[in-house]
Amino acid sequence: MHVVPWRRAELQFQCVAQPQPQQAVGAVLRTANAALPVLAPAWQALLHGHCAGIEHGGGEAEPGAIVAWVVGAGGRRDRQAAEKQRRPRGRGERTPGRGRVRALVPVSAKIHCFAPSSSEEIMTVRTRFAPSPTGFLHIGGARTALYCWLESRRRGGQFVLRIEDTDRERSTDAAVQAILDAMQWLGLNHDEGPFYQTDRLARYRQVADDLVAAGKAYYAYETKEEIEAMRDAAMARGEKPRYNGHYRDRDEPLRDDPNRVIRFRNPTEGAVVFEDKVKGRVEWSNSELDDLVIFRSDGWPTYNFAVVVDDIDMGITEVIRGDDHVNNTPRQINIYHALGARVPEFAHLPMILDKEGKKLSKRTSAVSVMEYRDDGFLPHALLNYLVRLGWSHGDQEIFSREEMIALFDIADVNKAASRFDTEKLAWLNQHYLKTDDPQALAPEFAWHLARAGIDCSGGPAPADVIVALRDRVHTLKEMAERARIWYAPIAEWDDKAVVKHLKNDTAVAVLDAARGLLLECEWRPEPIHRVIEQTAARLELGMGKIAQPLRVAMTGTQVSPSIEHTIYLAGRGEALKRIADAIAMAQG
């Protein structure tokens, strides 16, 4: 794609201060800064309005005049791309460095605004997520889906879900369902679909036939062995394995043959150029490309063909997908051209690696989104983590859904691959555990309790448990485990804890005193806290001497949330019973 300059700012500067070697830099800058307000509108455009480059005025322009090109379409990438384009020029006429612009005083500044010239400016944005159902939704796919979703939401467009199931061997209904479930759990709702490629076979057939009829594709009959031999021969010559175009210009009559495929007649000359929103300008010589198969001998279209037909039919304007597809893009663009269709924008996202910097794999880390649910992560924590992996907005770490939608821009995504860091995810997860409304968290927590085999019907309200534990755990799974003590009797006593905190001189007195006060007090954490303080005051003991025996009595261990919460959550009856048991144990 090319950059469409639709606004153009013309700034004219008079040269008053040319930086000289050794000259105080400050003096020059001061001159420049004084000039800034004069050209505020144009300067704003330069700074914020996607400046594509700065040029000396043409031949007729006054000496020192500077013209800035401002593009409407994108951000940083467009600028970089535009700079690359203007770069080739003679050494003698170097473009003035931008720093030097500040050393010039403007005599006039005007911006010409043209109405959007191409249809793409007006068209609503449509993105799509197109997984192939050969397994669960993995982390990389989830981020791609998130970015697609975000981009369509921010720009008021539509998000389409498409299932790419033309690989009949590996696609399963279970995988489709797993992906749908994961998308729903993450809350990435789609506006259209899911569309299934297997439902669209007739359409692919028709488009392929049209291409053949138009001479833009042709039948070929090589066997797989012949193709393989071709590839080996090319490799042996040190070349890239490519189809040799044997049937390209044969014009053989159509015949039935188990090896019959349709190949796309790829241009042999020239190059394919596109502006990737993430990677910047990508250029590909057509001589690197061969005539790819678009229809297989089994009667199904290949991926590269089906995506293009689908994306055209579904009106996709932004193709956002994994890095591994960059190499396919030039081929696909050629197909767009052959079909006379408008080429969408492309954005290829860098990979997500594991902690060691290797490809994510089941062996080293959790890869399925639903596995993260099982491990006790919140969907919005995962989303927040994912959105920051390869993208940022200044120093901000925490993003609500609304903020993500408002702030995200696919053009700001980084180019380099990033590593998945479970510890940072855990931190985010705890952040949301601490700040979310416990009531809102309760259903997901109850799901984890049930999953841990805990019957929460007779125990404390899940929301109360969340409040007591959220400062102490990173995941809901961990929280469910720690919550067990309030839903079931103490299963195991920590001997060390018993010896240290129950079998001592003061424990019985403490437990007895606390029991007396607990019998009467109002059953909420705050009054219970006051009971503990009263006990300490009455017995003239430190809080440690009071809280620890009670803690052991309540949990059988020396670790738990604050003592008032620990007691409160047990409920009055159970708390008193456990204290009585502990007194017996201390005396026995």
Next chain:
RNA sequence: GCUCCCUUCGUCUAGUGGCCCAGGACACUGCCCUCUCAAGGCGGGAACACGAGUUCGAGUCUCGUAGGGAGCACCA
């Protein structure tokens, strides 16, 4: 092998030629707080892959080197 892509603290990142002897966050670590464990508060160590070039000035622009990745299917 060929083509394309990438490179700032251990990790995620800020960075648009002077605001940078590089900022934030996670992790690590010291102190404070404290009924345990945490959480929290205040500190600390820690990076521009390397080499040339352009420039008065380079993390930022150019070229090269090294390292890493992806693709090269009748898989998506």
